[in-house]
Amino acid sequence: MHIKSAEFVMSNSDVTKCPKGLLPEYAFIGRSNVGKSSLINMLTSRKSLAKTSGRPGKTQLINHFLINKNWHLVDLPGYGYARVSKNAKKTFQKFITQYFGLREQLVTAFVLVDIRHDPQPIDLEFMQWLGENGIPFSIIFTKADKLKPNAILRDVEAYKNVLLETWETMPNYFITSSSNETGKDEVLNYIDELNDN
Numbered sequence: 001m002h003i004k005s006a007e008f009v010m011s012n013s014d015v016t017k018c019p020k021g022l023l024p025e026y027a028f029i030g031r032s033n034v035g036k037s038s039l040i041n042m043l044t045s046r047k048s049l050a051k052t053s054g055r056p057g058k059t060q061l062i063n064h065f066l067i068n069k070n071w072h073l074v075d076l077p078g079y080g081y082a083r084v085s086k087n088a089k090k091t092f093q094k095f096i097t098q099y100f101g102l103r104e105q106l107v108t109a110f111v112l113v114d115i116r117h118d119p120q121p122i123d124l125e126f127m128q129w130l131g132e133n134g135i136p137f138s139i140i141f142t143k144a145d146k147l148k149p150n151a152i153l154r155d156v157e158a159y160k161n162v163l164l165e166t167w168e169t170m171p172n173y174f175i176t177s178s179s180n181e182t183g184k185d186e187v188l189n190y191i192d193e194l195n196d197n
């Protein structure tokens, strides 16, 4: 798919204020610093459409981006950032629960995990929660540029083994790098297919 236009629409903390209308949308979620905002920039070939930072906790709001005038990409705040207060964690949980509960426009979520890390309970629990709530998702392994090809295969295999302890089948997944554009066509083609359905 060719991205002809990518525009920032709005940032919200209140899900009910997110764009009205039924344009299909795709949300990026995962731990702080996993690379959600960078991935949005990579997919859209825009350097700083979504704000990124080396410090976790950069994205704090629900950010909608309009792509090719007919669908939305959504950048969400990260979870699991240890230095966030208990109160902030609660607010975030509410926010996310509402986002996934209320956005009928959501076609699928992309759950990002850093390919270098062992499966983390917080990610596994989040995927479980999506599953229990009937929210379709794919996994996106990020930062593949940090590993050699055989290490990527080994880590994905290890992840699969853990997931298959609770899931009947391995969820759909992609291997990506925002630094060298690995996975760009695969993710965009997948969205394209879903948009056509």
Ligand code: GTP
Binding pocket: 031, 032, 033, 034, 035, 036, 037, 038, 039, 051, 052, 053, 054, 055, 056, 057, 058, 059, 060, 076, 077, 078, 079, 142, 143, 144, 145, 146, 176, 177, 178, 179, 180
């Ligand atoms: P929050 O908004 O804080 O939840 O973080 P985020 O998930 O949006 O992460 P962000 O895109 O801001 O990236 C976090 C850090 O990881 C930045 O320093 C990025 O440059 C780096 N990063 C993101 N993607 C990649 C990647 O594919 N490869 C490498 N090497 N670094 C990456």
Ligand code: MG
Binding pocket: 036, 037, 038, 051, 052, 058, 059, 075, 076, 077, 078
């Ligand atoms: Mg971010």
